[in-house]
Amino acid sequence: MTTVAAKPATMAQALTRALRDAMAEDPSVHVMGEDVGTLGGVFRITDGLAAEFGEDRCTDTPLAEAGILGTAVGMAMYGLRPVVEMQFDAFAYPAFEQLVSHVARMRNRTRGRMPLPLTLRIPYGGGIGGVEHHSDSSEAYYMATPGLHVVTPATVPDAYGLLRAAIASDDPVVLLEPKRLYWSKDSWDPERPTAVEPLGRAVVRRSGRSATLITYGPSVPVCMEAAEAARAEGWDLEVVDLRSLVPFDDETVCASVRRTGRAVVVHESGGFGGPGGEIAARVTERCFHHLEAPVLRVAGFDLPYPPPMLERHHLPGVDRILDAVGRLQWEAES
Amino acid sequence: MTVMEQRGAYRPTPPPAWQPRTDPAPLLPDAEPYRVLGTERADAADPELLRRLHAELVKGRRYNAQATALTKQGRLAVYPSSTGQEACEIAAALVLEERDWLFPSYRDTLAVVARGVDPVETLTLLRGDWHTGYDPHEHRVAPLSTPLATQLPHAVGLAHAARLKGDDVVALAMVGDGGTSEGDFHEALNFAAVWRAPVVFLVQNNGFAISVPLAKQTAAPSLAHKAVGYGMPGRLVDGNDAAAMHEVLADAVRHARAGGGPTLVEAITYRVEAHTNADDATRYRGDAEVETWKGHDPVVLLERELTRRGLLDDDRAAAVRRDAEAMAADLRARMNRDPVLDPMDLFDHVYAEPTPQLLEQREQLRAELAAEAESEAGPGTGSGAGGTQR
Numbered sequence: 186m187t188t189v190a191a192k193p194a195t196m197a198q199a200l201t202r203a204l205r206d207a208m209a210e211d212p213s214v215h216v217m218g219e220d221v222g223t224l225g226g227v228f229r230i231t232d233g234l235a236a237e238f239g240e241d242r243c244t245d246t247p248l249a250e251a252g253i254l255g256t257a258v259g260m261a262m263y264g265l266r267p268v269v270e271m272q273f274d275a276f277a278y279p280a281f282e283q284l285v286s287h288v289a290r291m292r293n294r295t296r297g298r299m300p301l302p303l304t305l306r307i308p309y310g311g312g313i314g315g316v317e318h319h320s321d322s323s324e325a326y327y328m329a330t331p332g333l334h335v336v337t338p339a340t341v342p343d344a345y346g347l348l349r350a351a352i353a354s355d356d357p358v359v360l361l362e363p364k365r366l367y368w369s370k371d372s373w374d375p376e377r378p379t380a381v382e383p384l385g386r387a388v389v390r391r392s393g394r395s396a397t398l399i400t401y402g403p404s405v406p407v408c409m410e411a412a413e414a415a416r417a418e419g420w421d422l423e424v425v426d427l428r429s430l431v432p433f434d435d436e437t438v439c440a441s442v443r444r445t446g447r448a449v450v451v452h453e454s455g456g457f458g459g460p461g462g463e464i465a466a467r468v469t470e471r472c473f474h475h476l477e478a479p480v481l482r483v484a485g486f487d488l489p490y491p492p493p494m495l496e497r498h499h500l501p502g503v504d505r506i507l508d509a510v511g512r513l514q515w516e517a518e519s
Numbered sequence: 520m521t522v523m524e525q526r527g528a529y530r531p532t533p534p535p536a537w538q539p540r541t542d543p544a545p546l547l548p549d550a551e552p553y554r555v556l557g558t559e560r561a562d563a564a565d566p567e568l569l570r571r572l573h574a575e576l577v578k579g580r581r582y583n584a585q586a587t588a589l590t591k592q593g594r595l596a597v598y599p600s601s602t603g604q605e606a607c608e609i610a611a612a613l614v615l616e617e618r619d620w621l622f623p624s625y626r627d628t629l630a631v632v633a634r635g636v637d638p639v640e641t642l643t644l645l646r647g648d649w650h651t652g653y654d655p656h657e658h659r660v661a662p663l664s665t666p667l668a669t670q671l672p673h674a675v676g677l678a679h680a681a682r683l684k685g686d687d688v689v690a691l692a693m694v695g696d697g698g699t700s701e702g703d704f705h706e707a708l709n710f711a712a713v714w715r716a717p718v719v720f721l722v723q724n725n726g727f728a729i730s731v732p733l734a735k736q737t738a739a740p741s742l743a744h745k746a747v748g749y750g751m752p753g754r755l756v757d758g759n760d761a762a763a764m765h766e767v768l769a770d771a772v773r774h775a776r777a778g779g780g781p782t783l784v785e786a787i788t789y790r791v792e793a794h795t796n797a798d799d800a801t802r803y804r805g806d807a808e809v810e811t812w813k814g815h816d817p818v819v820l821l822e823r824e825l826t827r828r829g830l831l832d833d834d835r836a837a838a839v840r841r842d843a844e845a846m847a848a849d850l851r852a853r854m855n856r857d858p859v860l861d862p863m864d865l866f867d868h869v870y871a872e873p874t875p876q877l878l879e880q881r882e883q884l885r886a887e888l889a890a891e892a893e894s895e896a897g898p899g900t901g902s903g904a905g906g907t908q909r
């Protein structure tokens with residue numbers, strides 16, 4: 186992924202570049218949302234798009250999330266490819282009915298005659314010191330809605346690749362953008378962007394033999410850090426970055442767990458009814474005879490997202506991950 | 520610094536001049552619902568249009584009766600009838616050009632049929648063999664929307680997209696009085712007005728949202744008055760007067776086509792039947808009220824006018840009835856055939872390509888169906904052993 190000319194770029198820049206490239210290639214791509222035009226979005230992801238492509242292609246809408254997504258549905262019905270920005274995770278909830286009752290169902294309802302090629306970008310997760318309603322991990326709601334793809338990048342190149350793939354998809358895609366990684370940097374050459382990955386493939390971020398950390402989005406760097414720290418304990422951890430929650434890449438995940446025999450699922454979202462339960466069940470059903478210990482979960486607590494001064498206690502950190510790894514019944518080894 | 524100290528240095532300036540952003544007066548609906556039939560305006564109505572409306576209304580009434588009968592025969596799971604509202608349904612379909620789009624709610628199957636969609640395909644949702652039975656692009660009719668008012672922003676987005684592409688397309692979106700309380704009604708009207716989208720919103724105020732009367736739904740002077748708050752014209756019209764309905768909706772479509780933006784039309788009508796065949800209307804309204812409205816019946820009002828002008832003789836009336844009966848007979852015959860179901864279809868249209876998980880589940884169902892078929896074939900047919908083994 187690194188080229189000679191590569192310079193450090195942020196995830197935010199990669200996302201902006203993805204939007205710009207998609208709009209330049211395909212006149213049917215339209216960006217819409219609150220403050221996405223003149224301001225360039227509160228996170229500046231749409232910076233410069235209204236100036237370059239005009240306000241008809243990058244549109245400041247009225248402040249009404251159901252209306253934004255609802256009108257985007259109509260635009261997609263007429264052959265456009267809307268890319269909708271929700272300002273924050275918890276501000277996307279008014280659009281939930283449009284998402285569940287129409288976006289996710291239109292293809293199925295019409296036997297494939299009216300697909301909706303629509304991308305819904307949602308900044309999500311905590312760790313930025315946001316006050317109430319600015320730090321939710323809402324992926325479980327979207328995962329539980331058949332008809333949606335749900336993807337989330339953890340690296341700069343993936344941010345570009347997943348957003349391009351989402352826009353190119355003929356299905357609706359919810360792209361969850363880990364907002365605390367917006368300013369993370371990576372060697373990435375915007376003039377030679379990464380090939381667009383097909384949606385639905387996980388990737389092994391770090392190879393290891395002792396146990397697998399299964400994670401995604403904002404928790405990927407935390408798991409990478411935990412894997413480094415685990416070396417001191419004598420554990421060689423593998424880290425799988427799911428990238429796509431729907432479809433779920435059973436193949437990559439299970440291949441890893443069969444190799445290591447132990448697994449911990451890590452995410453910020455609450456544990457009860459959260460993605461980790463589904464993932465642990467899938468791994469157990471498929472890898473039972475390879476498992477040396479139950480699949481464990483390290484998740485956010487089951488509480489409304491805490492106020493910023495307390496959020497560090499809520500977010501899964503290196504220590505909590507290593508504690509879980511320590512409980513993977515190593516005594517059987519000795 | 521205290522407030523008193525500040526006062527000395529404080530130089531008041533007048534705020535920027537304020538003026539209303541739109542003159543509200545031309546947006547206000549008339550004091551009375553607009554009527555044509557039974558007024559002097561009727562003389563100016565086009566005879567061919569009146570005859571066409573009459574033929575469609577009679578057919579529409581017959582269609583409603585036939586669909587209701589199909590529920591009693593178990594051929595439809597449920598049917599929300601538009602009996603008494605035929606003038607609204609027919610006018611909505613007739614004012615649109617082929618290239619325009621219709622956005623119906625679940626009670627608007629008659630408008631969908633009048634637009635040219637096959638009645639059997641229209642009733643697929645209510646028969647229950649799939650959700651949307653027709654191709655929305657073929658007749659430019661969006662799927663029947665069950666969650667109230669959620670289809671209104673779709674109409675706005677589609678009309679907006681068409682205008683961005685330079686296409687001359689108007690969207691007409693239908694909703695009931697209850698639906699005007701939904702948030703999506705508000706958001707759709709606001710977006711439409713801000714974008715000046717070529718949309719016509721038709722509210723059929725039929726008096727009830729299932730059992731809840733309008734007085735418990737809104738305190739607005741009329742639903743048409745709501746238009747003013749969005750900066751679009753509101754029109755109030757007698758929804759049982761087919762000529763008035765056609766004129767008002769055609770005006771609104773023309774206005775939208777010319778770039779004038781959206782219009783909100785409130786049609787005053789009445790739901791003569793219960794909400795659906797599963798509802799008991801006697802629990803919330805009296806017969807007297809229903810009888811009053813039957814005295815203002817859309818078909819009778821139109822027939823009276825046609826007769827007065829000598830446009831409807833016995834031969835013509837008989838021909839119209841024959842057409843309606845033929846439509847009903849065809850619908851009956853085709854709905855009495857069992858739909859062909861393929862359970863494997865369940866997995867085909869969730870995504871463009873089924874996910875690996877759906878492929879697994881499809882195989883599971885295929886195996887279950889094979890085992891079922893084998894056990895139905897009975898013992899002694901050979902390969903029965905272990906058919907459902909795990």
